[in-house]
Amino acid sequence: MELRQLEAFAAVMSVGSVTGAARLLSRSQPAITRLVQELEAEIGYALFTRNGPRVTPTEQGFLLYEEAERVLAGLRRIHERAVEIARGEAQPLLLATTSALAVGLLPQALKRVEAQTGATPVQLRTASPEQVVHAVLTGAVQLGASSLPLEHRGLQVHWIAQLACVAVLPQHDPLAAFEKVPLAALAQRRLITMSNPFRLRHRLDAVLAGAGRAPGQHGALIETNSSINAQALVRAGLGVAVLEPLTAHGAPLAGVVVRPIDTDIPFFFGVITPQSRPLTAPVRALADALLEAAAALPGFVQHDVADHATLLQSAHADDATTSPGAMPRKRP
Known part of the structure; x- marks a missing residue:
């Protein structure tokens, strides 16, 4: 060949x-x-x-x-x-992130790094969480950012953060009048939701079932692999969505409104690098800048990386009324 x-x-x-x-x-x-x-x-x-x-x-x-x-x-x-x-040029930063983290955190983080060190060449690919993990494990990129789980052997997890999911509604939807949207009301609506059943979708299905939603209720779901797609479908009036908050923060869309939910649905995410590769100063600076950008968002909680398994167990619990403990760390 x-x-x-x-x-x-x-x-x-x-x-x-x-x-x-x-x-x-x-x-x-x-x-x-x-x-x-x-x-x-x-x-x-x-x-x-x-x-x-x-x-x-x-x-x-x-x-x-x-x-x-x-x-x-x-x-x-x-x-x-x-x-x-x-x-004699510097090596570019090779990055892989999910689309949510690419639009919700990366621009601010890169801006912080370049304000300190000057312009840096960057190569960014957006991909599914599984593809992000694969790119880091194979050494194709120097840093990845993705939702949990991130417990694969060969990964160095630098930090884990938690934010609460939000409701995304058409601009003139009656639920937009609520300061916090009742989960029970969302459970009665046609939902636009993520298609991956092993990450946020698992927790979402559990809490909605606890709020009284039956399988197949209120018309077929619309499933997508992109939060940006979900926002566009909401704007068209095709349903309501429960999404991680990063996309709405980084890529706000005219014609939709974003509201907190009266039930905590946690979204966990973190930054990873290959264990086998020495951590360079630019990569470390970007990992820290991503954490600072996340910490600026409302409701941010940082978890110890050692709590990874506990967080997943809590997030996948069947009890829809119980949200995982915060366990915040004090940042220096």
Whole structure:
């Protein structure tokens, strides 16, 4: 398997045609076709079904593309870093965060760091919590920020924080008149909610069931993997949402209002780095700045990283009326 074959394959996947891939790579169409066919012959299965000049990826093609794109991105990064070293340039900060933390905390944190040290090159990828953890464990990034759980072996957890979830409502919704929205009222409405059942969604389902919501009640749920998507759906009048507060703080959306809820639904999150990699001064400064940005938000509580398991046990409790103990730490 040669890199030229992977490059040709990835280009065809991205553009959707051999002709377009040839233009993208400044090669002839027969050369691209040959490279893809050689790759297919080597791996033993078809990557595309062909219909004239157009091609359609097979299921195996989609699966292989995920790995090929990751390898090619790594090679591009090696090339860029080699050029930076030749020029004597500093290494960029390589970061991976969930979208909520990227919009809710990272801009303020980077601003704090750059006010102290000057402009720093940054490469940021937003991803699911599982992908953030994977990027940190593999060393693809120097720092990750994500929701709990973060107990994977090989991770260094620097801090854990807690904020209360909020209700996101259409601007003229009757519930917007409440200073704190009753959870029981939210339980009677069509909900726009997160699709991942192993994180915040688990706790949300438990507290809503405790507030009297039956499975399948009031029409089908709208599930999404993005809080920003949820806010847009709320604005369109398709339902109400219970979300972590970071997205609403960092990316407020016209046409919706954000209100506290009369029941505490905790959202836990933290910052992680690879245990196997020495912590550089810029990475440490950013981890501290992210904590400072989180601490400026209403209702912030910091937990000791040793309490990780206890926090998860409390968050996943079936008792919808019980919220986990605060256990705040005094910050120096």
